[in-house]
Amino acid sequence: MKSYHADERGYYGEFGGAFIPEMLYPNCEELRQNYLSIMEEPSFKEEFHQLLKDYVGRPTPLYFAKRLSERYNTKIYLKREDLCHTGAHKVNNTIGQILMAKKLGKNRIIAETGAGQHGVATATVCALMGIQCVVYMGEIDIARQAPNVARMKMLGAEVRPATSGSKTLKDATNEAIRDWINNPVDTHYIIGSVVGPHPYPDMVARFQSVISEEIKNQLQEKEGRENPDYVVACVGGGSNAAGAYYHYLDVPEVGIIAVEAAGKGIDSGESAATSALGKVGIIHGSKTLLMQTQDGQITEPYSISAGLDYPGVGPMHAHLYASGRGEFISITDDDAMKAGLELCKLEGIIPAIESSHALAIFEDRKFGPDDVVVVNLSGRGDKDLQNYIDYFKL
Amino acid sequence: MNRIKQKLQEDKKILSIYFSAGYPNLDDTVKIIHDLETSGVDLIEIGLPFSDPLADGPTIQESSTAALKNGMNTALLFEQLKDIRKTVSIPLILMGYFNPVLQYGVEEFCAQCEEIGIDGLILPDLPLDVYKEEYEDIFKKHGLINVFLITPQTSDERIKAIDDASEGFIYMVSSASTTGAKQGFGSEQSEYFNRIANMELNNPQIVGFGISNAETFEQATQKAKGAIIGSAFIKHLTANGVNAIDDFVKQIR
Numbered sequence: 187m188k189s190y191h192a193d194e195r196g197y198y199g200e201f202g203g204a205f206i207p208e209m210l211y212p213n214c215e216e217l218r219q220n221y222l223s224i225m226e227e228p229s230f231k232e233e234f235h236q237l238l239k240d241y242v243g244r245p246t247p248l249y250f251a252k253r254l255s256e257r258y259n260t261k262i263y264l265k266r267e268d269l270c271h272t273g274a275h276k277v278n279n280t281i282g283q284i285l286m287a288k289k290l291g292k293n294r295i296i297a298e299t300g301a302g303q304h305g306v307a308t309a310t311v312c313a314l315m316g317i318q319c320v321v322y323m324g325e326i327d328i329a330r331q332a333p334n335v336a337r338m339k340m341l342g343a344e345v346r347p348a349t350s351g352s353k354t355l356k357d358a359t360n361e362a363i364r365d366w367i368n369n370p371v372d373t374h375y376i377i378g379s380v381v382g383p384h385p386y387p388d389m390v391a392r393f394q395s396v397i398s399e400e401i402k403n404q405l406q407e408k409e410g411r412e413n414p415d416y417v418v419a420c421v422g423g424g425s426n427a428a429g430a431y432y433h434y435l436d437v438p439e440v441g442i443i444a445v446e447a448a449g450k451g452i453d454s455g456e457s458a459a460t461s462a463l464g465k466v467g468i469i470h471g472s473k474t475l476l477m478q479t480q481d482g483q484i485t486e487p488y489s490i491s492a493g494l495d496y497p498g499v500g501p502m503h504a505h506l507y508a509s510g511r512g513e514f515i516s517i518t519d520d521d522a523m524k525a526g527l528e529l530c531k532l533e534g535i536i537p538a539i540e541s542s543h544a545l546a547i548f549e550d551r552k553f554g555p556d557d558v559v560v561v562n563l564s565g566r567g568d569k570d571l572q573n574y575i576d577y578f579k580l
Numbered sequence: 581m582n583r584i585k586q587k588l589q590e591d592k593k594i595l596s597i598y599f600s601a602g603y604p605n606l607d608d609t610v611k612i613i614h615d616l617e618t619s620g621v622d623l624i625e626i627g628l629p630f631s632d633p634l635a636d637g638p639t640i641q642e643s644s645t646a647a648l649k650n651g652m653n654t655a656l657l658f659e660q661l662k663d664i665r666k667t668v669s670i671p672l673i674l675m676g677y678f679n680p681v682l683q684y685g686v687e688e689f690c691a692q693c694e695e696i697g698i699d700g701l702i703l704p705d706l707p708l709d710v711y712k713e714e715y716e717d718i719f720k721k722h723g724l725i726n727v728f729l730i731t732p733q734t735s736d737e738r739i740k741a742i743d744d745a746s747e748g749f750i751y752m753v754s755s756a757s758t759t760g761a762k763q764g765f766g767s768e769q770s771e772y773f774n775r776i777a778n779m780e781l782n783n784p785q786i787v788g789f790g791i792s793n794a795e796t797f798e799q800a801t802q803k804a805k806g807a808i809i810g811s812a813f814i815k816h817l818t819a820n821g822v823n824a825i826d827d828f829v830k831q832i833r
Contacts, residue, residue: 203707203710205678205705205706205707205710207704207705207729208704208728208729208730208753209704209729209731212731212734212735350638350641351631351632351641351645357632360632360633360634363634364634364635364637364758367634367635367756367757368758368761369756370756371733371756466682467679467682467683468677468678468679468682468705469632469679470632470634471705478679481654481683481684482679482680482681482682482683483631484632484679
């Protein structure tokens with residue numbers, strides 16, 4: 187049977203692989219040779235699940251959103267990743283990777299961050315384990331995400347500004363990779379999304395797969411069936427989506443819907459809708475769809491949501507798009523903000539702006555009254571308050 | 581015979597110089613190549629600028645960014661180089677990241693290189709296995725040598741595989757670092773240089789990263805066939821422009 191998971195070499199169809207300079211080869215190879223066996227070790231599994239339960243607060247609820255469902259005349263469930271410790275799904279991966287780093291004998295952690303959510307999730311687990319942590323963050327992002335910078339510092343991490351290129355997430359990622367090149371022996375790089383060279387996309391997807399594992403059990407309880415008709419998630423790099431889709435990838439009766447940030451509109455020149463605007467290329471060691479010039483220079487995306495502001499998508503998602511397995515929808519800033527506010531009013535939940543993009547599809551994408559639609563509510567909106575304040579003049 | 585292979589047969593240490601095409605000014609490419617040849621350099625690596633050069637330190641990042649701002653791109657570089665073989669005979673290598681080559685079309689890119697008289701390519705993020713499976717035939721058809729990198733962390737087994745896949749030379753990265761990050765060599769490098777020399781590889785090695793002056797050139801080439809200077813030359817261009825290239829080369833040897 188055709189599978190939408192990564193093959194042994196880290197390819198999803200034609201996407202993925204490890205397009206890395208030789209300097210990174212030993213680091214990635216060490217990880218590639220060990221990640222699956224470590225993840226299978228009983229002691230690893232036990233510690234991972236224990237921490238997800240006691241520290242992260244899993245399982246997160248699968249909540250039937252009654253008033254939202256009435257509004258759109260379908261059955262909408264929200265997977266409440268916003269209730270995770272640190273406020274988003276990101277911590278599922280950082281818990282997994284910090285345990286991986288310990289098993290590999292690493293004593294120094296580096297990470298990249300855009301809005302700061304992954305940086306905070308990484309700083310958190312480093313504090314938990316007493317391991318040195320350096321987070322690279324674009325100089326521009328540092329200026330516009332001050333509370334998360336402060337959080338990381340309080341958690342003991344060193345935040346290093348990325349001053350190269352466009353000074354945002356892609357440059358922070360470049361800087362983290364350069365750090366790893368310069369520190370190949372003692373350092374583990376915790377990538378925050380299902381991007382980067384093999385084995386990262388597969389490893390991060392596996393750590394995030396707890397999301398769909400729980401959805402299956404919870405839906406069985408609530409609806410008497412494991413499979414929803416649709417699972418919906420926003421996609422920047424795509425880690426929350428990868429987790430929400432994971433156990434449904436090879437279940438054809440479950441529709442997969444990926445929601446990208448259209449920014450100010452697909453054709454506005456200020457967008458992050460990679461499936462619509464991207465072409466096949468290499469970014470951060472992975473062959474995938476990315477936004478680039480005709481000459482192959484990587485361009486700077488735009489979205490009101492910092493978490494979706496990435497010029498590529500993970501190779502899993504590129505394959506879901508190219509193969510037609512996934513339905514891709516792009517949502518503008520305005521529609522996302524409106525949907526975010528609607529969730530506040532109808533359900534008493536303030537979503538992250540990233541997640542608001544996923545919620546915004548119901549306006550135009552219609553579902554049947556008996557369809558079960560699971561939306562992965564990837565994060566909460568606390569971090570976005572200033573954006574909401576500015577946008578709605580609150 | 582390929583000009584790189586021919587040069588490597590000469591009984592001398594090879595001095596190779598890297599620069600970013602389109603830097604400091606968009607139209608400096610041809611002048612820099614000419615002056616490097618006349619000042620006695622053996623091999624030239626022309627850097628094709630990329631927006632996200634993740635193996636490079638600040639100096640080459642900045643020259644790369646500046647070159648792109650100046651308007652450099654793949655098609656323009658080919659245009660600038662189209663008559664280069666009328667005036668220079670030095671081996672020329674294009675060095676860059678894989679994505680711009682992929683967008684140009686690998687086959688078309690290689691065909692252009694052949695037409696111009698480019699002798700080899702260095703694409704650090706094109707991995708060995710992908711090269712062998714998908715691109716080796718294309719490179720060979722167009723007479724291009726593909727140069728692979730090794731580092732102090734590369735296992736002996738992999739070095740042998742790289743040696744088998746190479747023709748021409750092996751680019752020996754001197755330390756675990758990005759370009760321009762370190763100055764000079766310590767005992768760790770001596771050990772590494774000795775280890776590689778003792779492996780008696782088929783291909784000669786040219787050392788890159790960390791070479792900036794006569795002393796480091798001398799150290800790097802005690803065992804290896806040659807050495808590459810990149811960041812230090814770009815700093816020289818930044819400080820002195822393109823009219824004192826000979827001064828820089830004369831300081832090295």
